[in-house]
Amino acid sequence: MTLVINVIKAPHVPTSDELWNAVIGVYFSLQARNPSIEPGIDRLRRLELRRVREVRKYLFDAFRDVALGMPFLDSLHPFYRELIELMIDRATYKHSLAKVGHATKAVSSIYKDAVVAIRSATTNLEILKARRNFLARIRDLLTDLKPELDFLKDAAAKLDKLPSIDPNLFTIVVAGMPNVGKSSFVRCVSSGKPKVAEYPFTTKELHVGHFTVLNDVKVQVIDTPGLLDRPLSERNKIELQAILALKHLAHVIVFIIDPTNHSGYPLNEQVNLLRDVSNNFGSPIILLLNKIDIASEAEVSNALSTVTSINRSLPIFKVSTLNCGGCKEVINYVVDNHIIPRIREALGLR
Ligand SMILES: Nc1nc2c(ncn2[C@@H]2O[C@H](COP(=O)(O)OP(=O)(O)OP(=O)(O)O)[C@@H](O)[C@H]2O)c(=O)[nH]1
Ligand SMILES: [Mg+2]
Incomplete structure (x- = not known):
């Protein structure tokens, strides 16, 4: 039930x-x-x-x-x-x-x-x-x-003070290391307006936003605090909120990587975290390479080859959440590949 x-x-x-x-x-x-x-x-x-x-x-x-x-x-x-x-x-x-x-x-x-x-x-x-x-x-x-x-x-x-999260809605959980642009993405695609700032650990609790597709299907987008590359036993209570959202709510995980050195977190640590998230949570992952406006070609191709070396089949989008470039395409992808199939299944259509 x-x-x-x-x-x-x-x-x-x-x-x-x-x-x-x-x-x-x-x-x-x-x-x-x-x-x-x-x-x-x-x-x-x-x-x-x-x-x-x-x-x-x-x-x-x-x-x-x-x-x-x-x-x-x-x-x-x-x-x-x-x-x-x-x-x-x-x-x-x-x-x-x-x-x-x-x-x-x-x-x-x-x-x-x-x-x-x-x-x-x-x-x-x-x-x-x-x-x-x-x-x-x-x-x-x-x-x-x-x-x-x-x-x-x-x-x-x-x-x-708990966020008003409805566990029964289709839910996109946005995750990644600190300062990579998670809150910026949530602001771009939903009604949620979490704080964005140039320092890490800006987001300290879960924030929720919504958007509607196909006229009346309400979708929930959850912004999470940044996760560090470390074992579960060492995670603090702020990080554990993100883990709970990934564990219990995510129909789709949008994982954001910053391929530049802007966030302050090296690519290898971000990719380790991606591996950890994909090993521990069953939900499909969509990978976003963010800050494409300032990323060099070398940074982008390095990130692409590192990510594909651990998982060839991840859908990858290049975005710039600063001006929301490419974000609409991510949502269209989620709708076409995850939401519509779920609705068809619920209606008994194949
Ligand atoms: N140049 C550039 N900067 C960006 C982009 N997206 C986000 N930023 C900047 O990166 C910083 C962090 O953005 P946030 O959206 O707060 O990142 P976050 O992942 O939510 O950070 P935490 O909540 O601290 O984990 C801010 O200064 C943003 O303006 C982008 O596409 N390009
Ligand atoms: Mg944030």
Whole structure:
């Protein structure tokens, strides 16, 4: 079964102090309804019962909204699950959600004790003592939840910043070493407008753009952070985001090589990375030799012969993403060779 996930949404997660202030607000905003008719103790008893009931309801809702509103990692698409696990410690996340969820039970039990104490009180003083006990226990409970609420608040902020990637769309993942022109390519061919700059590691997270072909087929293009030529075990969390996109999302990989010395990364390292990517991910690769506007003939032919020595059958395009030269041809190639065949297959046409 395919999961349709466009955006991961996180609820507002209150801090322990916010909840305490809200509890005090709820408690003391409630006043006696008929102050002049009822005798003192009955009026106070009734008022305190209403107050503890309202606080219970408020906290119950607040805890439930957090516990059920945060995404359940196990039911997410593996791309999102692994991406979130790069940013958030899975065990702490699960523990925090469970603790906040269980806090609803603690609130119920504190509430029940308060009701018994208020009902059985024979003087105003005893009722006020029951109030003090109730509020003190609620305060302790909220203090105890502080680390978990802080953790979940931070997690929610990270979830809100995740790119809106739909794992069900046809997806082109753009990869290569830093500074070779990946973001420039994404800007040329899609609605995505990732930052382009003359230094490496400009892109630090995944960015998504779209374009539409054949009237209404939406295609997703993902810009990735630059990868270095090194083993998976040495990759940092920024690079691992690119790996997750290649592993889980790519129907086609557009791999960009800069044959000039402009990017600062030698050709042999870029070709090593290309070999690594083609060995580790099953998706078809389209190779782009970029910066053709400044590349010398020798640089281009050297790159071509090095690349073809490792793989003769790679489709290769010479482009200049600075002015988008040649980029349209790349997209036409993807449409003709990958998107149309998929549509025909889905329609049962051969
Ligand atoms: N001359 C020339 N420069 C280019 C071309 N494409 C990109 N650049 C320049 O190369 C630099 C890097 O471009 P980006 O698109 O940011 O490269 P990137 O691969 O996304 O870089 P990271 O995000 O750092 O990995 C920028 O200064 C671009 O203007 C091109 O076709 N020709
Ligand atoms: Mg970039």
